[in-house]
Amino acid sequence: MIFSEGVKTGSFSRQQRLTKNRSIRAVIKDGKKFSVNGAKLFVLSNSLLMNRVAFTFTRHYGNAVSRNKSRRISREVFRRYMSILPPGNDLVFLVYPNSDRFDTRVNQFDLLLKKSGLLK
Numbered sequence: 001m002i003f004s005e006g007v008k009t010g011s012f013s014r015q016q017r018l019t020k021n022r023s024i025r026a027v028i029k030d031g032k033k034f035s036v037n038g039a040k041l042f043v044l045s046n047s048l049l050m051n052r053v054a055f056t057f058t059r060h061y062g063n064a065v066s067r068n069k070s071r072r073i074s075r076e077v078f079r080r081y082m083s084i085l086p087p088g089n090d091l092v093f094l095v096y097p098n099s100d101r102f103d104t105r106v107n108q109f110d111l112l113l114k115k116s117g118l119l120k
Contacts, residue, residue: 012075012078012079012082015050015052016050016051016052016053016082017052017053017054018052018053018054018090018091018092019054023052023054023090024054024056024092026044027042027043027044027054027090027091027092028042028092028094030044031043031044031090031092032044032116034112034115034116035112036108036111036112036115037108038095038096038098038099038104038108039093039094039095039096039099039105039108039109039112040093040094040112041091041092041093041094041112041113041115041116042091042092042094043089043090043091043116043118044089044090045088045089045090046088046089046090047088048087048088049087049088050087050088051082051085051087051088051089051090051091052089052090052091053078053090053091053092053093054091054092054093055070055071055074055075055078055092055093055095056092056093056094056095057070057094057095057096058094058095058096058097060097061095061096061097062097066097066100069100070095070099070100073100073101073102073105074093074095074105074109076102077102077105077106077109078093078109080106081109081113081119084119085113085118085119086118089118093109093112
């Protein structure tokens with residue numbers, strides 16, 4: 001799937017985010033794990049009619065500016081996939097340093113979602 005950087009996407013509501021530490025830990029502990037170079041995806045089904053997502057980073061990722069930049073890129077890429085993913089899953093993306101380019105993140109998400117079976 002190819003996305004361009006200049007396209008404006010829809011909103012990303014708070015209800016679509018995993019915000020509680022225990023929820024994120026539960027997905028990491030009990031969910032299925034998929035891995036590519038530079039990122040991991042943890043998937044756990046939920047009983048909701050929507051997907052919820054969280055973006056986490058390894059320790060020593062960098063300073064707050066680099067983590068926030070990576071989080072913004074990840075959210076934007078995920079927004080582009082939201083409409084084509086089947087609902088009812090909690091997703092946690094674990095991102096490693098040195099992969100903060102938009103095209104790199106699109107490739108990572110595409111491979112992770114295909115490996116997980118959420119994307120055909």
